[in-house]
Amino acid sequence: QVQLVESGGGLVQAGGSLRLSCAASRRTFSSYDMGWFRQATGKEREFVARVSNTGGGTYYADSVKGRFTISRDNSKNTVYLQMNSLKPEDTAVYYCNAAVGPNSDPIPLFGSWGQGTQVTVSS
Numbered sequence: 001q002v003q004l005v006e007s008g009g010g011l012v013q014a015g016g017s018l019r020l021s022c023a024a025s026r027r028t029f030s031s032y033d034m035g036w037f038r039q040a041t042g043k044e045r046e047f048v049a050r051v052s053n054t055g056g057g058t059y060y061a062d063s064v065k066g067r068f069t070i071s072r073d074n075s076k077n078t079v080y081l082q083m084n085s086l087k088p089e090d091t092a093v094y095y096c097n098a099a100v101g102p103n104s105d106p107i108p109l110f111g112s113w114g115q116g117t118q119v120t121v122s123s
Contacts, residue, residue, distance in 0.1 A: 002026040002110050004096055009117030012086055020081040020117055022096030030054075030074040035099030035106055036081045038092035039116075049081060050099045050106055059103045064090075086121045093118050 003025035012018055020036070033052050039045040049070035050059040058070050069082040079096055093116040097108035 001112060002098075004110070004112075004114035006094060006096055006114050006117040009094060009119045011120045011122065014087055014121055014123050016086050016121070017082070017084045018086065018119060020083065020094055020119075022079045022081075022114070024077045024079075024096075026077070029077040032098035032109065033100070033106070034070075034072060034079040034096060035108070036070060036079070036094055036096055037108060038090075038094045038119075040089075040092040043092075045095070047099075047104075047106060048094070050103060051079060057103070059106075061104075083119070086119075088121045088123045091119060091121050 005023045008020040035050040036048040037045050038048050047061055048064055049068055051070045051072050055072050067085045072079040095113050095116045097110050099106035100109045101107045
């Protein structure tokens with residue numbers, strides 16, 4: 001069973017930046033595309049960004065394109081999300097998971113989720 005541990009969230013003013021990290025326990029981490037997903041209070045979980053297993057391909061939800069950058073370090077079994085120009089509507093709990101399916105609209109592969117990391121953007 002894979003363990004996913006997200007970190008790096010916090011409270012930031014609109015226009016600010018945060019860098020999220022997700023460490024995975026699975027030794028086959030480099031075999032999977034990885035994605036970031038988020039869930040705002042009262043809303044369904046949604047796709048944010050995806051990176052291919054080698055890191056050579058990245059895909060983003062339209063709402064974050066040009067502001068967020070996803071990357072990974074397979075030597076550390078870690079995926080990152082650099083978030084710039086944050087907006088109040090980015091407020092949510094952010095989760096990582098392996099991503100499968102269409103590049104720009106993937107679904108999570110692993111049935112278990114980490115605890116997530118809270119991002120709160122004040123106006």
